[in-house]
Structures are given as structure tokens and as C-alpha cells.
Amino acid sequence: MTPFRLLLVEDNANDAALVTAELEQAGYQPTTRRVETLEGLREALSTDGWDLVLCDYRLPGFSALQVLAVLHEVGRDVPLIVLSSQLSEEQAVTLMKAGARDCFSKDRLARLGPAVARELEETRVRRERARAEVDREILARASEMLTASLEQEARLDQLVQLVVPRVADWSAFFLHDLERGGLKLAALAHPDAARRALAMKLHQRYPLEPQATGGPAYVLRTGTPELVEDVRLRPEPIHGDAAHQRGLEELGLRSVVNVPLPGRDGVLGVLSLGTLGERTLGRVDLALAQELARRAGLALENARLFQEAREAVRLRDEFLTVAAHELRTPLTTLRLQLGTLLQRSEAHRLDAEVVARLERSVRQVRRLGTLVEGLLDVSQLSSGELSLMPERFDLEELVAEVLERHQAEAAAAQCELRQSPRRGLWGTWDRLRVDQAVSALISNALKFGPGRPVEV
Known part of the structure; x- marks a missing residue:
């Protein structure tokens, strides 16, 4: 029949x-x-x-x-x-x-x-x-929503609206609460404001039983999708008082679908669909819910990885900032000590070789200070807070200082460093940034052109 x-x-x-x-x-x-x-x-x-x-x-x-x-x-x-x-x-x-x-x-x-x-x-x-067309439209819209932003939990509110009322009478996302355990209600869609408020109230007052043999908690624990075509024929055990039972009856549930949101390390949450009255859910609805949950789970996983990466960058920038500030103090002291020694060596007319070595040491300390400032630049660039300090100076004089600083490196590479005849090139620049740029150009030239002259 x-x-x-x-x-x-x-x-x-x-x-x-x-x-x-x-x-x-x-x-x-x-x-x-x-x-x-x-x-x-x-x-x-x-x-x-x-x-x-x-x-x-x-x-x-x-x-x-x-x-x-x-x-x-x-x-x-x-x-x-x-x-x-x-x-x-x-x-x-x-x-x-x-x-x-x-x-x-x-x-x-x-x-x-x-x-x-x-x-x-x-x-x-x-x-x-017609249903296949509806499903394609829902999935296409869901993908568009989920790829629009990496702040995915805010998108779940929009996602649950897609299937109500075209496929189901209500829809909800439950996410795994890693801090407290169990599930937290992340989003809920229902056309009836009173029933929606009742569902929220029941969830807050009667948390889902972790060891339940059915429902979202069961799906979270086992990772097994659940289709209950008529909840009246297979009622779930109720862990609550008479008010809880009356509240569930007021919701008027008929069919329920619960599917897991898959993640890299386990189930991230549960997507629930439900109907009221005579409307029922079937295998086609289960398949749609599973595909929606798969896409939502992938988006949530990507969002979590993005947050982890952003936190790692924040910690790196914080470390670089602290390290740079901590290095500044001993470098400043060392620079002052070398400056004092250099002044005394000139006053006491020490050997020219000693004076030359002190001068090179002063330049290297300055170079080290530049590298420390570079650490700060990395963190400032990441946060969009890089600041420039323009001043008026002779660019050719700065180039000469940079060339002098690279003489030892040039000798090791068997390269001759040359500077075009100086005519004075005054302007307003950030001395530190220009120094970094010229130094990088010369270092690359020495690295990739050994044995050849380098002219600036």
C-alpha cells in the first residue's frame, strides 16, 4: 500500500x-x-x-x-x-x-x-x-556569507535565517564551549518571537544533558547525525521539572535534525533544524543540514586558525618591542663608553690603529642600534603605527657613512666600493629609513656580485 x-x-x-x-x-x-x-x-x-x-x-x-x-x-x-x-x-x-x-x-x-x-x-x-534549486540557492548564499568575513560567529546569526521558513520552522547553532564544557547556543532563528524567547529561556535554565541519548549533546559527544521525523514517537528523556516539560510542549516540535560541525580536532558544534505542526523533515533535509554544517565547520576552523595566527603575530610584535627596548639601554651605555674612549685616545694621541679600531667599534654599535630600531619597525609595520622622523641633511654624506661601514664586508667579497663625486645633495628625509635602504642595497650588491666594483 x-x-x-x-x-x-x-x-x-x-x-x-x-x-x-x-x-x-x-x-x-x-x-x-x-x-x-x-x-x-x-x-x-x-x-x-x-x-x-x-x-x-x-x-x-x-x-x-x-x-x-x-x-x-x-x-x-x-x-x-x-x-x-x-x-x-x-x-x-x-x-x-x-x-x-x-x-x-x-x-x-x-x-x-x-x-x-x-x-x-x-x-x-x-x-x-524545486527543492534541489532551493538547496543550491541556500548553499550558494551560505558560502557567500561564510567567505565574506573571518569573524564567523557573527555570521551564524545570518546563516540560521537561510533555512527558515523555506526548509524548517526553526534553526539553531550550538557551539562547543571549551571553557565550561557542553554546548552554548550561538544563534537561533524562529519566526515567532514568543517561541524564540521561550527556547532561549529553556536553554539558559536547563542546559543540555551531556550524557543524553539524543539531541545536540548526543551529536556533539558521538559525532553522529540525528534525524527524528516525529519527536512524539521517540521522545527524548527530559532532565528537568514540570515547567521544563510544559515549555518543551509549548514549542510544539514535530521533526528534528541534529548534525555535527566537523573540525580538524573534533566536533566544533551542532546545527539543529526543526519543524512544527504537520511539517516533517526527511533524508533530503538531513543531507542539506550536513552540507551546511560542513561548510560552517570549515569556516569556523579557518576563523580559529586566523585568530591563532593573529595572536601569534601580536605576541611576536610584543616580544620584538620589549626586546628592542631592553637592548637600547646597554647599547646606549656602550656607545657612550666608546665615545669617551675615542675622545681620550685623540687627546692622548694613541696609536692610529687603536683610534681606527675604536672608530669602527663606534660605527658598529651605531649599526647595531639601527638593527634594534629595525625590530621596532617590524612591530610598528604590523600594527600600522610606523612613524617617520624627517630631518634636513646631506644625502651624499649619509651614503659615505654607509659605504665606510661596509668596507670590511666589501674587502671580504673582494669588491671595491666607490661613490660618485660629491656635490652635496641636501633634502629632508628620515635619516634612519634612508640609511636602512642604502645599507640593504649595498649588502645585496656585495652578496650577489662578489669580485666586482660597487658604485653608488
Whole structure:
């Protein structure tokens, strides 16, 4: 027996019984709801899940054409077949043009089984195509959201809105709380503000039981996706008081899907989807939830790695800043001591070689000071706080100092350092930055051009 949900618009109970018997004889097991008025029809169509509408052509106060108008009005993709004791060819053509899928007389009910089979199959294919398009759109939009920023937890609020109400009636992200253990509710979407507030209140007052045999905590612990098509048939154990039980009943859950958010080192959290009333979730919804969770998990993992990298850079910059400041003090002392020795050596007319060595030592200490300042530059560049200190000086004089500082390195590379004839090139620059640039150029020239002259 093939089950399906049938909405029967019929005022005659005997005719309704004949239709049901014919369907059962054809191998169907319809779950039938019979309505006799347009108001009853609208109320029935307010719930989802109908597979077929069978309608008498003429009923007290309205006709099948008005039933078709209501179907179009509420936007339900449900095929309609019209049955009638008396139906002219002209009336049948009018009905088919208005959207009826088939029309035939009640005295030819043998046609009903094949007609139902055809419509159920066409509806299944049509709905699968429409659902596939919805899923593609949701996943494309989700990828766009997740790649727009590395601040992913803020994006979860937008992500849960994608599936509500197109796929589910509510959606939530639970993230693994590494500090306290268990799960924390990171995002929740529900069209009813009162029910959303109730769900938040219940989660805060009654945390998820870590050892539960079902639900988000179970999925977090085991990494196993969960599909509960009807929670009324498989209720989860409730760890709470009567108020907790009443709150859960007020939420009116029907179907639930819980899937893990995979991460590099385990489950990062859980994505939950749920429905209310007669609407149910199935395997297609489970597959969509798993793909959404996979993409969200990957984005969260990337965001975590980004935060770790940013923290590592911050610690590096902090270390460089501290190291540079700590090195400044002994370098300043050493520079002063060498300066004093140099002054005394000149005053006491010491050997020229000793004076030359002291002068080179002073230059090297200055060079070391420049390197220390370079450490500060690295941290300042990373934080966008690099400052310039412009001053007016002769660029050629600075170049001469840099060349003098590289004489020992040039001798080792068997290179001759030359400077173009000096004519004086005054300007306003940052002495330290220009010194660094010229020094880098000369060092590279000596490194990659050994044995050749280097001219500046």
C-alpha cells in the first residue's frame, strides 16, 4: 500500500467513502481529510504536506473553479483532480485551463487509480527539482556569507535565517564551549518571537544533558547525525521539572535534525533544524543540514586558525618591542663608553690603529642600534603605527657613512666600493629609513656580485 495525504473537498459522505475504497483497491493508503466549505479548505491548506486534492465539481455555495482559485491564492503546489456526476466537455476544458490536472465522472472511478499514480509521480519529480534549486540557492548564499568575513560567529546569526521558513520552522547553532564544557547556543532563528524567547529561556535554565541519548549533546559527544521525523514517537528523556516539560510542549516540535560541525580536532558544534505542526523533515533535509554544517565547520576552523595566527603575530610584535627596548639601554651605555674612549685616545694621541679600531667599534654599535630600531619597525609595520622622523641633511654624506661601514664586508667579497663625486645633495628625509635602504642595497650588491666594483 502506498501512503499519501489526501485533501478531499466533498459534501457527500457516501461519495467520499466510494473514493476512499477505490483508492485502497488501487493500492493506496490515503490519510484523508474531508472539507465541505471554502473556509475549511483554507484552514486545511494552512498546514503543509498535502499530496493531492480531489474535488467535486459543484458543492453548496461554490465550485471547483473557486477551489482552484484558493489553491493559487495560498500558493500550494498540490495537484487537483475534479470528480463530478455531471460534467460537460466545455466545463472540463475550462477547469483544465484554470489548472486542474484531470477531470472525469464519478461513475468512471476506475480511472482514479492511474490518475493518482501519474499526479503523485509528477508532483514528486516537480518538488524534487524545486527543492534541489532551493538547496543550491541556500548553499550558494551560505558560502557567500561564510567567505565574506573571518569573524564567523557573527555570521551564524545570518546563516540560521537561510533555512527558515523555506526548509524548517526553526534553526539553531550550538557551539562547543571549551571553557565550561557542553554546548552554548550561538544563534537561533524562529519566526515567532514568543517561541524564540521561550527556547532561549529553556536553554539558559536547563542546559543540555551531556550524557543524553539524543539531541545536540548526543551529536556533539558521538559525532553522529540525528534525524527524528516525529519527536512524539521517540521522545527524548527530559532532565528537568514540570515547567521544563510544559515549555518543551509549548514549542510544539514535530521533526528534528541534529548534525555535527566537523573540525580538524573534533566536533566544533551542532546545527539543529526543526519543524512544527504537520511539517516533517526527511533524508533530503538531513543531507542539506550536513552540507551546511560542513561548510560552517570549515569556516569556523579557518576563523580559529586566523585568530591563532593573529595572536601569534601580536605576541611576536610584543616580544620584538620589549626586546628592542631592553637592548637600547646597554647599547646606549656602550656607545657612550666608546665615545669617551675615542675622545681620550685623540687627546692622548694613541696609536692610529687603536683610534681606527675604536672608530669602527663606534660605527658598529651605531649599526647595531639601527638593527634594534629595525625590530621596532617590524612591530610598528604590523600594527600600522610606523612613524617617520624627517630631518634636513646631506644625502651624499649619509651614503659615505654607509659605504665606510661596509668596507670590511666589501674587502671580504673582494669588491671595491666607490661613490660618485660629491656635490652635496641636501633634502629632508628620515635619516634612519634612508640609511636602512642604502645599507640593504649595498649588502645585496656585495652578496650577489662578489669580485666586482660597487658604485653608488
